Amino acid sequence: MKVSTRMRVGRIFFLIFSVIFASCVTVQIFIAGMAVFVDPVNWVNHHVFAHLFGFNLPVIMVIMALAAGVPRRIYFQLFGVFATVFLMYFSANITAQWPWMGAVHPVIALVLFLLSCLIVVDAWRLIANTPRVRNQTDIDSLNSSIGDLSRQNKERDEVEQ
Numbered sequence: 001m002k003v004s005t006r007m008r009v010g011r012i013f014f015l016i017f018s019v020i021f022a023s024c025v026t027v028q029i030f031i032a033g034m035a036v037f038v039d040p041v042n043w044v045n046h047h048v049f050a051h052l053f054g055f056n057l058p059v060i061m062v063i064m065a066l067a068a069g070v071p072r073r074i075y076f077q078l079f080g081v082f083a084t085v086f087l088m089y090f091s092a093n094i095t096a097q098w099p100w101m102g103a104v105h106p107v108i109a110l111v112l113f114l115l116s117c118l119i120v121v122d123a124w125r126l127i128a129n130t131p132r133v134r135n136q137t138d139i140d141s142l143n144s145s146i147g148d149l150s151r152q153n154k155e156r157d158e159v160e161q
Contacts, residue, residue, distance in 0.1 A: 003069070008127075010068030015123040017061045021081075022116035024053040029109055054085050061119075070126060077119050084112040 003011070028049055035042035058081045065074055087108045095102040 006067065007069045010064055010066075011070070011123065011127050014061060014064035014068045014070065015120070015127055017057060017064055018116070018120045018123045021053065021057040021061065022113070022120050024049075024057065025109070025113050025116050028053075029113065032106070032109075050088070054089070055082070058082055058085065068126075070123075074119065074122055074126075077115060077122065080115050081112070081119070084108055084115060088112065 028046065031042055031046045031049055035046055058078060061081075062075075062078055065078060088105065091101040091105040091108055095105075
């Protein structure tokens, strides 16, 4: 299926924001490691950085997905991102009542990392495997080529019989 220029540009921007989001998740995990293994002061950085990209980038990614006309599975993946980001906030803030949720927090981070990488791969494939529509002449010539091929196949079948 060929896509319009608007959709192609939307897909490129969707890929760019997907890469930025996956990079932010990676940096966030790195900052958490810095807080655990280097200096606990980094927990403040971990907390602040989460608020900078947590829900902001996924909202931009949904807007880009709408402009890009992405397949339904990517919308489900974006819903998964929103759900895991919500679970990250929930698990970080409910540990006073349920201490075991603190142990679930890094597991959710792993799921978020894998999901963000999957979105990047799907966005890349969406761009790499989709030819562009240049203009109506390209569409007409493609349709006539398909028609010519089907006529040639029909003529060959008639000759063989």
